[in-house]
Amino acid sequence: MNATANAATSSAPAYIAGERVLVRQVDSPGHIRTPHYIRGKTGTIERFVGFFKNPEELAYGRSGQPVRALYRVRFVQSQVWPDYAGAAGDTLDIDLYEHWLRPEASR
Amino acid sequence: MLARVTLTLAGTFANIEPDYRSRKSGTQPYPMQGYHDLGGAAAGPVPKEEHELQLWEKRVEALLVMLTRRKILRVDENRRGLESLGGEVYHSLNYAERRILAISNNLILKGVISVEALAAKMAEIGERKDPLP
Numbered sequence: 001m002n003a004t005a006n007a008a009t010s011s012a013p014a015y016i017a018g019e020r021v022l023v024r025q026v027d028s029p030g031h032i033r034t035p036h037y038i039r040g041k042t043g044t045i046e047r048f049v050g051f052f053k054n055p056e057e058l059a060y061g062r063s064g065q066p067v068r069a070l071y072r073v074r075f076v077q078s079q080v081w082p083d084y085a086g087a088a089g090d091t092l093d094i095d096l097y098e099h100w101l102r103p104e105a106s107r
Numbered sequence: 108m109l110a111r112v113t114l115t116l117a118g119t120f121a122n123i124e125p126d127y128r129s130r131k132s133g134t135q136p137y138p139m140q141g142y143h144d145l146g147g148a149a150a151g152p153v154p155k156e157e158h159e160l161q162l163w164e165k166r167v168e169a170l171l172v173m174l175t176r177r178k179i180l181r182v183d184e185n186r187r188g189l190e191s192l193g194g195e196v197y198h199s200l201n202y203a204e205r206r207i208l209a210i211s212n213n214l215i216l217k218g219v220i221s222v223e224a225l226a227a228k229m230a231e232i233g234e235r236k237d238p239l240p
Contacts, residue, residue: 027137027138027139027140028139029139031183031186031187031190032139035144035146036137036140036144036146036147037146037147038146055183055186058181058183058184059181059184059186059187060184060187061181061184061217064183081147
């Protein structure tokens with residue numbers, strides 16, 4: 001996968017660093033890369049990583065097109081795990097595809 | 108292991124439900140949650156003993172590298188193969204066993220090898236005095 005080459009064929013990413021996003025709460029079949037524990041949680045876009053072929057399509061031998069925007073999204077650990085025992089400021093970064101995110105306001 | 112692969116290829120692992128037994132009590136298992144999606148599951152101590160790779164296990168990795176470089180198999184397809192073995196089969200096999208089983212199923216699915224040819228080769232190897240030199 002070549003993020004730079006793919007970017008030329010794509011529109012601009014929908015989110016920028018610092019925006020608050022909600023991970024879609026969907027229990028779907030298929031080759032999903034979004035872990036269940038993070039669905040329905042709210043995080044902050046840490047960075048736009050690039051455009052990549054969609055692994056949900058590649059997994060079944062298809063082209064993976066159109067490419068999808070991938071973001072590194074930062075979550076506060078204590079908001080992810082109700083019984084989190086670590087430091088209050090601990091965070092967790094997860095790479096998530098744009099079609100799994102919604103603006104926080106849509107909650 | 109070879110016998111187990113033969114059994115699996117014969118289609119005996121149908122209808123295995125996702126395994127939620129290791130999930131932390133109180134967490135809600137989702138119907139579509141795969142056995143590979145373990146975040147939040149209860150976990151004991153991490154086993155730290157080293158496992159020295161056997162020659163055949165190294166060959167499995169070499170085979171996978173060759174298949175992906177020649178664009179016969181994508182890493183995403185291999186992951187899907189691993190995640191669709193069924194929890195019971197997946198957890199009963201070691202790392203390399205899972206991978207060669209997923210590779211075999213994918214190559215059959217893609218028409219690269221046939222069940223008959225693979226079964227015949229495995230039977231032939233099973234006859235050898237030293238199956239894995």
